[in-house]
Amino acid sequence: MAQPLAERLRPRTLDDYIGQKHLVGEGAILRKMIDAGRISSFILWGPPGVGKTTLAQIIAHKLETPFYTLSAVTSGVKDVRDVIEKARSNRFFSQASPILFIDEIHRFSKSQQDSLLGAVETGVVTLIGATTENPSFEVIRPLLSRCQLYVLKSLEKEDLLELLHNAIVKDTYLKEKHITLKETDAMLRYSGGDARKLLNILELVVEADNESDEIVITDEKVVERLQQNPLAYDKNGEMHYDIISAFIKSIRGSDPDGALYWLARMVEGGEDPAFIARRLVISASEDIGLANPNALLLANAAFDAVMKIGWPEGRIPLAEATVYLATSPKSNSAYEGINGALELVRSTGNLPVPLHLRNAPTKLMKQLGYGKEYKYAHAYEGHFVEQQFLPDEVKNTRIWHPQNNAQETKLKERMLGLWGERFKE
Numbered sequence: 205m206a207q208p209l210a211e212r213l214r215p216r217t218l219d220d221y222i223g224q225k226h227l228v229g230e231g232a233i234l235r236k237m238i239d240a241g242r243i244s245s246f247i248l249w250g251p252p253g254v255g256k257t258t259l260a261q262i263i264a265h266k267l268e269t270p271f272y273t274l275s276a277v278t279s280g281v282k283d284v285r286d287v288i289e290k291a292r293s294n295r296f297f298s299q300a301s302p303i304l305f306i307d308e309i310h311r312f313s314k315s316q317q318d319s320l321l322g323a324v325e326t327g328v329v330t331l332i333g334a335t336t337e338n339p340s341f342e343v344i345r346p347l348l349s350r351c352q353l354y355v356l357k358s359l360e361k362e363d364l365l366e367l368l369h370n371a372i373v374k375d376t377y378l379k380e381k382h383i384t385l386k387e388t389d390a391m392l393r394y395s396g397g398d399a400r401k402l403l404n405i406l407e408l409v410v411e412a413d414n415e416s417d418e419i420v421i422t423d424e425k426v427v428e429r430l431q432q433n434p435l436a437y438d439k440n441g442e443m444h445y446d447i448i449s450a451f452i453k454s455i456r457g458s459d460p461d462g463a464l465y466w467l468a469r470m471v472e473g474g475e476d477p478a479f480i481a482r483r484l485v486i487s488a489s490e491d492i493g494l495a496n497p498n499a500l501l502l503a504n505a506a507f508d509a510v511m512k513i514g515w516p517e518g519r520i521p522l523a524e525a526t527v528y529l530a531t532s533p534k535s536n537s538a539y540e541g542i543n544g545a546l547e548l549v550r551s552t553g554n555l556p557v558p559l560h561l562r563n564a565p566t567k568l569m570k571q572l573g574y575g576k577e578y579k580y581a582h583a584y585e586g587h588f589v590e591q592q593f594l595p596d597e598v599k600n601t602r603i604w605h606p607q608n609n610a611q612e613t614k615l616k617e618r619m620l621g622l623w624g625e626r627f628k629e
Contacts, residue, residue, distance in 0.1 A: 209378070210400045214258055216262065218266070221259065222255070222359070223356075223357070224254070227356070238262075241267060245330050245331040245332070245350060245351045246332060247309065247333040247339055247352070248332065248333065248335070249338070250356025251358050251397065252400065252401075253395075253400035254356045256307075256334035257307060260332045260334065263332070264305075269303055270290075270291065271305065272291060272305065272329075273307070274287060276307065276316070284316060284319045284320060285319060287304060288320075288328060291328055301328065302330070303329065304332070306331065309333035309343060310339070310342035317343065317344045318344070321350070341478065341482070359397045359398075364399070365388065365392075368385060368388065372406075378410065381410055381416075382417065383420075384418065384419070384420045385421050386420050390423035390426035390427050391409075391421070391423075394426070408429055409421055409425060412429050447470055448470070448479075448483060451480075451526075452483060455487050455526065455529045456534065458530055459530060460526070460527045462530075463529075463530045464527065467519075467526050471519050477518050478507075478510070481522065481525075488503035491535075491536060492533070493534075493538045494537055494607075494609075494615065495607070495612060496611065502525050502529075503529065506522055533610070535609055535611075537605060537607045537612060538604075545603050552595075555596075555597050555598065557595065558592060559576060560577045560591070560592075561575075563575065578591075579591050
């Protein structure tokens with residue numbers, strides 16, 4: 205039993221693969237490409253332990269094509285070029301391009317990613333990248349444009365239970381232990397949708413009860429086995445999401461002490477500073493919003509500063525932004541406004557743009573009335589003239605509702621002055 209349980213149970217075919225039905229289920233897009241025997245370069249984005257590496261290996265096995273693996277943690281530009289040269293020589297012996305799988309591609313530097321572009325574009329290799337971070341932030345645009353992006357989801361409860369059942373009935377070692385899964389809530393909770401972590405927990409609990417002929421797994425037994433230092437921080441697991449939730453809620457609740465405490469927990473636990481900075485930018489828009497528009501500027505400045513100076517000094521601009529956001533007045537009117545607009549769009553469909561608002565670059569369009577009777581606001585006193593900007597079917601709908609704070613009260617008074625009755629609540 206030299207291999208970990210997660211490795212022993214790694215699926216070899218799509219039929220054994222659990223989860224991600226939206227990608228590999230019957231009729232799904234990746235399943236169709238794999239069955240057709242030809243795939244294009246793509247990036248798999250999803251949390252840890254949801255099957256990114258396994259899926260890449262299954263694809264390579266199914267297509268019977270050479271398969272190269274690089275880890276962004278340990279590989280440099282030279283390693284990338286060496287693998288591309290090997291792939292180029294193997295290209296003649298394989299109908300499909302060799303597959304280059306890069307785990308944690310978000311950790312590749314710009315120069316490392318640049319070194320992939322030519323080989324991906326010319327088909328020397330088919331790139332499969334795996335990342336737990338948003339590729340929009342972490343993968344250079346030229347490479348991203350050459351790849352499809354597929355999002356993998358955390359495994360559902362049914363998927364995790366199936367995984368546990370397979371483990372105790374299919375794994376040779378575990379079958380001998382006569383395991384009964386009396387309770388599974390604790391294992392599922394601690395795994396956080398991560399298949400690898402779930403199997404590691406199962407293996408840990410079984411090993412702790414190794415002398416028994418029959419092992420009954422309960423929530424109490426799992427919790428007891430997994431008791432950890434209260435300062436422990438798993439930046440890929442459940443506590444990661446719990447602590448960032450506490451951090452944002454402390455800011456929303458205007459408690460700078462609580463916000464700084466949870467920030468310190470993340471800093472001490474080794475959280476990615478870019479993740480913290482991104483959440484501050486989101487909070488500045490969602491929770492502070494128009495009550496203090498400077499909050500977004502400061503959050504963006506903190507993000508930029510952290511990216512420039514790194515750790516450990518990066519904790520200081522993060523702390524500055526945290527305190528500023530926590531002590532700022534709060535408003536979610538912009539957040540509520542866009543959500544309300546989305547609901548309206550989804551319920552009313554693609555309503556036609558009023559003729560006077562349409563662009564009229566051609567003579568025919570002008571003849572059809574495009575742009576006719578549009579009033580150019582700057583040509584009027586105060587740079588304003590009343591006219592209709594919503595489609596006819598929803599022309600009287602109110603979407604943005606200013607909230608009761610000093611900044612938005614000024615905005616509301618301005619709108620009342622311009623639009624009159626329309627902006628009365």
